[in-house]
Each structure stands twice: as C-alpha cells, then as structure tokens.
Amino acid sequence: MNASSSFSGAGHRGLVLLAACVVAITNPLAFTGPAVALPIIGQALEGSAVEFGWVTNAFMLTFGSCLMTAGSLADYLGRRRVFLVGVGLLFLFSLALCFAPNILVINILRAGQGIAAAAAFAGIMAALAQEFQGPGSMRAFSLVGTSFGVGLAFGPISSGFLIDIFGWRSIFALVALLAALAYALGTAFVRESRDPDAVGIDWKGSITFTAALALFTNAILIAPEKGWRDVETLVYLIISISLFALFSVIEIRAKQPMLDLSLFRFPRFVAVQMLAAAPAYAFVVLLILLPVRFVGIDGMSTLDAGWIMGVLCGPLLFLPLIAGSLTRWLSAATLCGLGFIMAAAGLLWLSRWPGGEATPLLLGPLLVIGAGISLPWGLMDGLAVSVVPRERAGMATGIFNTTRVAGEGVALAVVSAVLSALVATHIKLDFPDASANAGNVAQRFVAGDLSSVQSILVNSAREAIFNSYHSAFSSLLVILSGITLLTAVVIFIALRGSAPE
Structure with missing residues (x-):
C-alpha cells in the first residue's frame, strides 16, 4: 500500500x-x-x-x-x-x-x-x-x-x-x-x-512556436546595441514573424x-x-x-x-x-x-x-x-x-x-x-562625446553594470551619470x-x- x-x-x-x-x-x-x-x-x-x-x-x-x-x-x-x-x-x-x-x-x-x-x-x-x-x-x-x-x-x-x-x-x-x-x-x-x-x-506546432518566440526575443535583446535597422535584427524579426504565421497554419490543420x-x-x-x-x-x-x-x-x-x-x-x-x-x-x-x-x-x-x-x-x-x-x-x-x-x-x-x-x-x-x-537618448544629450558608445553604455546600465559605465564615461561625474539613468x-x-x-x-x-x- x-x-x-x-x-x-x-x-x-x-x-x-x-x-x-x-x-x-x-x-x-x-x-x-x-x-x-x-x-x-x-x-x-x-x-x-x-x-x-x-x-x-x-x-x-x-x-x-x-x-x-x-x-x-x-x-x-x-x-x-x-x-x-x-x-x-x-x-x-x-x-x-x-x-x-x-x-x-x-x-x-x-x-x-x-x-x-x-x-x-x-x-x-x-x-x-x-x-x-x-x-x-x-x-x-x-x-x-x-x-x-x-x-x-x-x-x-x-x-x-x-x-x-x-x-x-x-x-x-x-x-x-x-x-x-x-x-x-x-x-x-x-x-x-x-x-x-x-x-x-503536436510536435510541429511546439517546435515552431518555441523557435518563433526564441528568435523574436533575441531580436528584441540585440536591437538596442545593434539597432532596429541592423540586418541581423531584421532577419531575426522576419523569421520569427514567419514562424508565428506557420504555427497558426499548423494548429488549424492539426487533428x-x-x-x-x-x-x-x-x-x-x-x-x-x-x-x-x-x-x-x-x-x-x-x-x-x-x-x-x-x-x-x-x-x-x-x-x-x-x-x-x-x-x-x-x-x-x-x-x-x-x-x-x-x-x-x-x-x-x-x-x-x-x-x-x-x-x-x-x-x-x-x-x-x-x-x-x-x-x-x-x-x-x-x-x-x-x-x-x-x-x-x-x-x-x-x-x-x-x-x-x-x-x-x-x-x-x-x-x-x-x-x-x-x-x-x-x-x-x-x-x-x-x-x-x-x-x-539621454547619454547622447548629456554626454555628446560618448554618442558613439551610447548603445553599449545603455546596455550596461540596464544590466546594472555601473562600473563599466563609469569606465566608458571616465571624465564624467557620477551624479551626472546617475541623473541620465534616473530620467530615462x-x-x-x-x-x-x-x-x-x-x-x-x-x-x-x-x-x-x-x-x-
């Protein structure tokens, strides 16, 4: 028992x-x-x-x-x-x-x-x-x-x-x-x-849905650094949208x-x-x-x-x-x-x-x-x-x-x-000299990596750096x-x- x-x-x-x-x-x-x-x-x-x-x-x-x-x-x-x-x-x-x-x-x-x-x-x-x-x-x-x-x-x-x-x-x-x-x-x-x-x-639907969601998420993650018009970002987005459409077709036809x-x-x-x-x-x-x-x-x-x-x-x-x-x-x-x-x-x-x-x-x-x-x-x-x-x-x-x-x-x-x-956007406005690295700085900020941000904006005051993040x-x-x-x-x-x- x-x-x-x-x-x-x-x-x-x-x-x-x-x-x-x-x-x-x-x-x-x-x-x-x-x-x-x-x-x-x-x-x-x-x-x-x-x-x-x-x-x-x-x-x-x-x-x-x-x-x-x-x-x-x-x-x-x-x-x-x-x-x-x-x-x-x-x-x-x-x-x-x-x-x-x-x-x-x-x-x-x-x-x-x-x-x-x-x-x-x-x-x-x-x-x-x-x-x-x-x-x-x-x-x-x-x-x-x-x-x-x-x-x-x-x-x-x-x-x-x-x-x-x-x-x-x-x-x-x-x-x-x-x-x-x-x-x-x-x-x-x-x-x-x-x-x-x-x-x-429904393995076809499962694999298609998971792949579509993964590619879409990856596109969103890399877009801030590479840009929304970047070829890699656009390829991920296009493929993910296509897979979502394919998923719908598979589900409609599946027994x-x-x-x-x-x-x-x-x-x-x-x-x-x-x-x-x-x-x-x-x-x-x-x-x-x-x-x-x-x-x-x-x-x-x-x-x-x-x-x-x-x-x-x-x-x-x-x-x-x-x-x-x-x-x-x-x-x-x-x-x-x-x-x-x-x-x-x-x-x-x-x-x-x-x-x-x-x-x-x-x-x-x-x-x-x-x-x-x-x-x-x-x-x-x-x-x-x-x-x-x-x-x-x-x-x-x-x-x-x-x-x-x-x-x-x-x-x-x-x-x-x-x-x-x-x-x-705030980095470009507040620190014009760092405009070229604005995307990288922003990504580091979102990850909470303040030490890397300060190493990039080496000549900037900590308070000014924080204010840019706070405003955003x-x-x-x-x-x-x-x-x-x-x-x-x-x-x-x-x-x-x-x-x-």
Whole structure:
C-alpha cells in the first residue's frame, strides 16, 4: 500500500494542493532570485550585456514556450508522470547551476530549468483540476495564486539573504531544495490521470512556436546595441514573424492541436488570456528591473533590495484570497479594472522617486502597485480552467500560463529595450562625446553594470551619470503607467457582464 492509498477525500486533495503550492512558490523564486543576483553575477563572470540578459530571459522563454506542450503531454502521458519528470529535472538543473563555471553554461542550464518548470507546473495544475471541482476549484486555485505570491514576496528577500551570507550560487540551491520537496509530495500523493481523448503531441506546432518566440526575443535583446535597422535584427524579426504565421497554419490543420484556435471564438476565453498577459507590464517587469537598479545603480545591498521588493510583492500574500471572496458581491470586471487602475497610479507615483535611498516616495508606490495587481491575480488561475471542459484541463492550463509567462518574457525583453533606448537618448544629450558608445553604455546600465559605465564615461561625474539613468527610468515608468491604464479599460470592457465567480 502506497502513501496515497492511506488518504482519501479532503485529506488527500489537501496534500495534492500542497504539492501544487510548493511548485507555485518555487517558480517565482527561479526568476526573481537571479534578478537580485544579476549585478553580482556580472562582477563574478565575464560576458556581454546580451548574455547577462539571457540569465533571466532563458528561463522565462523556455518556461512560457513549453507550457502548452507540457499541458498536452500531461493529458496524453499522464499528469502525475509529467509532473514528476519535470520537478525531478528542475532539481537536477538547479543543483547543476550551483556549480556552473561561466555565463554560457548558466544560460543553458537556465533554459533547462524553464523546460523542467513548465512540465512540473502543467502536470500538477492539471492534476489539481481533477481533484477539485465546483466552488472548491476556485478556492484551490486561488490558494495556488497566493502561494505564487508567497514566492514573489519572499523570493527577493530570501535571495538577498542567501547571497549576502552564502554567495549568489546559493539561490539555485534553494530552488533545488523546494523541487525535492515537491517531488516527494508528488510521489506519495498525486494520482495518475489522463485525457481519454488525447491522441498524441503536436510536435510541429511546439517546435515552431518555441523557435518563433526564441528568435523574436533575441531580436528584441540585440536591437538596442545593434539597432532596429541592423540586418541581423531584421532577419531575426522576419523569421520569427514567419514562424508565428506557420504555427497558426499548423494548429488549424492539426487533428490534435497544441493550441485549439477555435477557443478564441469565445469572448470570455479571450478575456481571460488578456488578463493573463496584463500584469507583465504593470508588475512582472519590475521584479527584474528594480533589483538590478537597486543593487547595480543605487548601490544597495542585496539584502536591502530584497526587503524593498518584499513591499512590492507583500500584498500577494493575502489579497488574492480576499479578491476570490469579493466575487460574491463584485464582478470580475470591476475587481480587475480597479486593480489595474491602482497599479497605473502606483507606477506614475513611482516615477517621481529621485533614487538613492528607500524613502516613502519609493515604498508607498510599490505597496500600491502590489495591492492593485493582487486583485486580478486572485482570479486568474481559477478562471483559466473554468472556460474549457474538465477533460481539457491540461490544454487550458497550458494556454493560460503560456500567455502569462510568454507575455512576461516578451514584456521583459521589450521593456528592457525601451529602457535602453531611453538611456541611450539621454547619454547622447548629456554626454555628446560618448554618442558613439551610447548603445553599449545603455546596455550596461540596464544590466546594472555601473562600473563599466563609469569606465566608458571616465571624465564624467557620477551624479551626472546617475541623473541620465534616473530620467530615462522615470520616463519608462510613465509609459508603463499609460499602458496599464489602457489595459484596465480594455479588461473591464472584455469581462463586463460576466457573472461573479
């Protein structure tokens, strides 16, 4: 008799939910930790600005692009099997990162981490959907969303603490430890289940989509340094767009598509996908850009940066659960629209922070942004599995989380490119003698490599250099605030009329 057979009913479901929550905590640690450590990694290892950009993007790209495939695999091969393989590989890749000798190996292993995390997450979420139905499903998935918030809230803090005490490699050891715990829970308590109608995997669609997303992301990353009219940049963009078009054709013709495009005929399904992508520009990009700024530009310690980021992420510890309860009285459209309006106001407020120290002008807007994004965050996961039949839970999870994570990866690349362009513009205006190196300087700034910037602008005062970066960063926040406000309006209209969940 195995451990799972000794539990039944609520007790067994609770342990499966615990495994899902551990995975939900682990995934944000896997991408917020390296963000806090990036300036330290840059000092320890040699590499270009683009290579260091892939430290975060490699994980987010492979995670996002593989989720739909992982969801289909879970339905076809078995949710438990795919989950255990994924979380086991996540443990191995994370452990290997503790000993990676250079930036190339780190980026390869980070890509492996993303693939493994996709399998683990898609497998356990699909398994969870088999355990909980009806009102209990919304509560269970809201708890998973809250657990993700725990990972976000304590990820920067724990990473800063570990880096400060044990060095930057220790952040990967924490992910390995949590992956091992999730594997133990999954082995003991997750039951096997499959979609009886699943007939195979859409490998053509999977490979095409992953290649398209990778090439598009790489084009965005190299554009600030090489230029948008550079031949290499244009080739990557053209090929990626062509592959996205080919992917659509493949999915339309496939007997068992990875992405069922017919689902996009339903307004509620489209609204949920829009909701999944929306937090990327209002919140997720800050998880990467702010720690790099705090440590690399403002000169804070990794521990201090972690505590400040905890203010931004702290509301995710409890507000998603409250949002789930509020749907008894308020519509999803109202809650989501209000949340994005709050986030937009917080971004605009944050643009007024002069930099340097952690003043109320920094902590106040971070708290408002975190509170605002927590309202829709508590509704998203439950809505994702409610728009398709239970048997298609793997695909629903894959589509939703692909939209969310791939959107986050693309958003990070795009926002980093915009910040780099803004910094380069200020460099050209403030330091005319350095105009020829403006692109390189801007890339180094975005990576938090202030020492390299100062070595290039050798005759310039540190305050003048910082002011150029601060002006560019403030302009970026104003742009993000406008995008978020527009998002609030669109999401409200798209979800308007849906009944409270």
